[in-house]
Amino acid sequence: MRELALRHGITTYETGKQNKGWKGLILERLAGLQTNISKAPNGLTYELKSVSFHYVKGKLVPKETMAITMINSKELKAHSFLESHCWAKLKTIVFCAVMWHGKNSEKAELLQVTSLDFAETDEVIKEIKADYDFIRNKLIKKGFNSLTGKDGKWIQARTKGAGHGSTSRAFYARKEMVKKIFTIAK
DNA sequence: CCATGATCATTA
DNA sequence: TAATGATCATGG
Numbered sequence: 001m002r003e004l005a006l007r008h009g010i011t012t013y014e015t016g017k018q019n020k021g022w023k024g025l026i027l028e029r030l031a032g033l034q035t036n037i038s039k040a041p042n043g044l045t046y047e048l049k050s051v052s053f054h055y056v057k058g059k060l061v062p063k064e065t066m067a068i069t070m071i072n073s074k075e076l077k078a079h080s081f082l083e084s085h086c087w088a089k090l091k092t093i094v095f096c097a098v099m100w101h102g103k104n105s106e107k108a109e110l111l112q113v114t115s116l117d118f119a120e121t122d123e124v125i126k127e128i129k130a131d132y133d134f135i136r137n138k139l140i141k142k143g144f145n146s147l148t149g150k151d152g153k154w155i156q157a158r159t160k161g162a163g164h165g166s167t168s169r170a171f172y173a174r175k176e177m178v179k180k181i182f183t184i185a186k
Numbered sequence: 187c188c189a190t191g192a193t194c195a196t197t198a
Numbered sequence: 199t200a201a202t203g204a205t206c207a208t209g210g
Contacts (some may be wrong), residue, residue: 025204052193056199065201067192103194149202159203162188170190175200 047089052100061176069173081132
């Protein structure tokens with residue numbers, strides 16, 4: 001993937017600083033997309049995400065949670081799960097499993113690519129919706145600042161700020177959620 | 187500056 | 199290792 005990064009003019013850690021999002025940007029290029037910062041699905045009809053995998057007890061498992069989309073408190077209150085960006089992105093997602101080779105890694109092997117179309121009636125979706133509703137209710141009753149990464153079984157509302165004093169929040173998919181997705185797609 | 191890409195750091 | 203919170207590079 002290093003080669004592809006160079007060929008597409010995407011910096012990895014060349015400048016001495018690591019671009020944490022380079023793998024994701026590469027994937028978007030390969031899919032024929034432009035890098036963009038839209039909150040809507042970044043493809044015409046789908047959302048591309050990459051997830052790092054590593055070995056735990058000899059098995060390949062998701063290394064970390066995966067960011068889904070930003071949370072806008074105003075929109076979260078106004079929209080139900082089925083109307084949310086979260087669902088819009090999730091239902092047409094394309095997952096790319098990438099091997100994790102340590103921080104500032106110069107390597108990145110594409111392990112697996114899988115696309116998945118969730119149905120509104122899927123059991124997992126119902127549980128995810130329950131999580132979304134839980135988080136939404138908490139926002140309404142206790143406020144934006146009461147949301148934490150502890151909330152939710154499949155998805156969580158973690159902090160995700162620009163890192164300069166300001167903090168916002170975003171929906172994240174827990175590791176179990178990621179595993180589940182690959183299980184379903186397989 | 188902030189949103190989006192996702193990883194890094196800290197603690198237990 | 200797992201979980202949660204904080205941070206960084208990039209581009210508009």
